[in-house]
Amino acid sequence: MGLTLYDKIYNAHLVDPTNTTAPLQYIDAHLIFEVPTPQAFDGLRRNKRSVRRPDLTLATVDHNVPTDDRSGYRDASSFLTEPAARKQVTLLEKNVAEHGIKYFGMSDRRQGIVHVVGPEQGLTLPGSVIFCGDSHTPTHGAVGALAISGSVTEIEHVLATQTVLQHKFKNFRVRVEGDLGPGVYSKDIILHLLSKIGTAGATGYIIEFCGSTIRNLSMEARMVLCNMSIEGGARTALVAPDEVTVEYLQGRPLVPSGEDWDKALTYWRTLQSDEDAHWDYTVDINAVDIVPSITWGTSPDDVIPITGTIPDPADLDGKDDIRAAAIRRSLKYMGLQANMRATDIQIDRVFIGSCTNSRIEDIRAAARVASGRTVAPRVYAMVVPGSGLVRKQAEREGLDTILKKAGFDWREPGCSMCLAMNPDKLAPGERCASTTNRNFEGRQGIGGRTHLLSPAMAAAAAITGHMTDVRELVATGNGSLSNTQLTLGGDKVMSAGAVTVQTEATSTNTLSQPVVDEAFPNRPAEESKISVDGIPKFDILSSVAAPFDMQNINTDLIIPGEFLKTVTRTGLGPSLFRELRYDPITIQEIPECVLNQEPWRHAQILVCTGANFGCGSSREHAVWALTDFGFRCVIAPSFASIFFNNAGKNGLLAIAIDDAKALGLVHAEAMAKRNVVVDLPNQEIRDSSGKRIVRFNVDPYTKHCLLNGLDDISSTLVSEDKIYAFETKQKATFPWLFNRIRKLQPPKRLGLDLPGAKDLLEW
Structure with a gap:
């Protein structure tokens, strides 16, 4: 029997295929940020452990950072006024400096949301295994990578061992066929899927998105699907690499070049699910059935078409009392009535951003709707680019001018109002049309009410002041590849990061200069293999x-x-x-x-x-x-x-x-x-x-x-010799995965630093 794409990548990264009790997956690249890392680095310090592979680790800041104007920025300590946020960011700066990890701080225009930065820089490559301590890590699966998420304990595990414990999951195929209708984007595809399978429908599975509709999506649109697969319970998601993938990756700073590019391309073309692969579950979707949609409640699967009405819990009384109670709780929290029309929902705020929808194509979609129009008087609308490079490209295309003229607030990069961890948050009772991924109670602020929708739909709501069918404002356009990659002027431009960074990097010869391979693992001393404290015993x-x-x-x-x-x-x-x-x-x-x-x-x-x-x-x-x-x-x-x-x-x-x-x-x-x-x-x-x-x-x-x-790390380090043997073999087989992060240049050398910044770390 054949193998799925997931099967192939999983099997290729097993450190010891004979260990079925505690199987270890080798991590090819590790993305870290400020929120879950302080405790992880503290654990390393207490156990006298080093970061095993600083050369495979890249850091940025995103969750805590304000998105205010940075023209007066000097350093993180003075810019961050909230004490807890300042402490997390400055701790990250201290830790990356101590361990020699490359870091995109707030003074670096490459800084941004971790799941925007990774693909944008080319850190995320087909067939590789990516780890990040954030649940939306599946985003990176859009390029055909196995993207694994976890939290603090697993971050520390990856830092110490360059592996993560990972049992095999089942295979879930989502096949979407046909052409998208007008006004329908990838956000509508994933909301449609969630309405079918619920928030637990893919628990225990890895999703692979396939079909003609998926092949006709850009990389950025595919990222939206993989990003929100976690909302359906999936452990992660993938899209098989194709020519769209190759075009997106070529020329990015951390993507191989020369002979390594040719070798990588040959390997990437093998990364397809076999015709006779076994699928544990399949969902088939006809693209014609997907329409512009929104969420109405407090769960990502509370989805209705924009032409629909809010459900009535009375219809479920006596049939599914737990679900009926959940609908009543959501209606009360959201301040809505059963059977209310979607288009009758008035809004106070609009947020376009987050790791789901903050890339250049998302901003183009919003600008197309906003062009020549004005935000409704009672609405505050904000657009937060996913990275400094996205912001820079949007300004080059004039999108910021269109949006600001329409009344949108144009911000600096960060997670912003996705979750209430920074100054961008909702007040109690405020209602927001949001391009984020979660609409949980209090997610965007205590008592805040969140509706999920596409950037085009969010822009439409901003203009009218209520939930609106975007097809009433823009008669043409949808989320297909032929539309999303075009600027508003009709020119085809690659996504942020590739052309911009390649040109700037080439000017300093960073892609052509040979770099001496000094990247070797920091193998643990014997005394550091056993943790000073384990976990609480349970009997x-x-x-x-x-x-x-x-x-x-x-x-x-x-x-x-x-x-x-x-x-x-x-x-x-x-x-x-x-x-x-x-x-x-x-x-x-x-x-x-x-x-x-x-x-x-x-x-x-x-x-x-x-x-x-x-x-x-x-x-x-x-x-x-x-x-x-x-x-x-x-x-x-x-x-x-x-x-x-x-x-x-x-x-x-x-x-x-x-x-x-x-x-x-x-x-x-x-x-x-x-x-x-x-x-x-x-x-x-x-x-x-x-x-x-x-x-x-x-x-x-x-x-x-x-x-x-x-604890896991002590158990894993018993097999440290096997990890070393695996990474030696991995480096010989896939040399382009190693030593590349060391090629990144300081922001000053690339002209990507803020003029007044004083906190540029030595690289």
């Missing part, structure tokens, strides 16, 4: 269980994004489930919340009857908040894969019980305020009388680590 736990009856409990609900600014792993317990536990106005406890009631406020076990617990972000902070509150075990029908992975690595036992009757018995014990016993050695849950309720499954490796309090 038999007896505790009252706190009962929850919600589905799709997301990580933003578990711990809001603003708390990601912490640089430690502790202290988050008081803010656990803030939206559920505290009144947003008085900040007083809500008595009805079970975690504010006795004896549940002291529970060490949480039992949830709704599926897909922990969906959303890769933030390990969600697990830290649960453990800091006192939880040692979470029981639910199913978990989002990244949360499930993070739990075990921090001593939190996540137990999936798909037997509804057994789960109901555990929940009944919780409601009765009786103790439940979780017995890990025997893998069973018992009631307070000692009677077994249900047996549960647990991965043997996770069980071993929990019982013995072992």
Whole structure:
């Protein structure tokens, strides 16, 4: 039987194919940023470990940075006024300097959102394995890379070992055929898919997007699809490389040239799923069925066409009571009414940006709609380019002029209003038409209301002041390749990064100068192979269980994004489930919340009857908040894969019980305020009388680590010789993947620095 593209890349990166208990994937490139790295570098420091491959690591800042004008920028310490943000950014600057890691700081025009910067620089290559500590890392799969996301513990693991523990996932094919209709973009394709499969439909799978529609999309449009695959539960997503991929990559700074380009191209052409490959699941979509769409609720799968109406929970009463309750909660939070028309939704703000939709093609789409029009008087609209290079190209094409004339605020690059971690956020009750990827409660600010849609649709909403069918404003154009790669003047221009950087880099001979290969792994000393502290041991736990009856409990609900600014792993317990536990106005406890009631406020076990617990972000902070509150075990029908992975690595036992009757018995014990016993050695849950309720499954490796309090890095470094042997072979087979980041030049040499900057790090 043939192999899928995922199968081929996964198999080619197994450090030891015989190790099926704890399989290690070698990481070809590692992207880091300021939010999840302080604790990771601190872990290295405490265990006297080095970054194994600084030459395979690239850093930038994005989540915390303000998007205000930087003409007066001097350094991060003075520019960042918020203390926690300033601390995270300056810590990153200290850590990258200490470990010799290349860094795009705020004084560097290459700085930007990590998932824009990686492909833009050519760090992301077909057939490679990319790691980044952010859940939207699947973005990089658009070029045919296996892009893996994780959080702090895994970041530290990659820094120390250049590997990540990764079991094999199943294959999910999304096949889209046909031509897109007018006003339909890749954002509409992924929203349409989410409406079909839900936020957990691809849990345990890797998605490959294929079909004639996908082949007719640009690289940037493909990135949108892969970016939001995580919202459907997928571990990551890919698109097989083709001529569109080759055209996008050629000439970028970190893409091979000369003989290496020819060798790489030969290899990339083999990266296709075989005709007889096995697919565990397939979804077929006809492009003609996709129309401009928006989300109405607080989950990315709450999707309706712009011509549609908001659902009525009464239609589900008695059929799916949990879903009916979720719709009612969303309607209350969003301030909407059942059966309301989509076009009747009034908005206060528009945000065009984020790692989903902040590239040059997105800005062109918005400018086409905005050209010759004016933002509605009551609306504040902002456009935030994904990187300094995107901003520069947009200004070269005159897009900034069009947008500013229409009344849009033109900003500096960063994550901005995607999540409430920086000054760009919604006030309570404000409604935003947003090109981001998540519409969770409080995602863009406490009490903020978010609707997801394409850049063209967002621009249309900005002009009219309400949700609007973009086809009423622009009669032609859609997300196909022939449209998105054209400037407003009709010229074909490559995406930001390739032409611009190649020209500037060539002027300093950075692509032609030979670079001595001094990139060797920093192999660990024997004394640093065993961690000074492991994870909390787990054996038999007896505790009252706190009962929850919600589905799709997301990580933003578990711990809001603003708390990601912490640089430690502790202290988050008081803010656990803030939206559920505290009144947003008085900040007083809500008595009805079970975690504010006795004896549940002291529970060490949480039992949830709704599926897909922990969906959303890769933030390990969600697990830290649960453990800091006192939880040692979470029981639910199913978990989002990244949360499930993070739990075990921090001593939190996540137990999936798909037997509804057994789960109901555990929940009944919780409601009765009786103790439940979780017995890990025997893998069973018992009631307070000692009677077994249900047996549960647990991965043997996770069980071993929990019982013995072992962390992953210590276990991995036992096999360090195998890692060294693999990377030696990898370097001989794919030489273009190594030593390339060292070729990057300082911003001053390329003329990409801010004139008044004083914080340029020595490269």
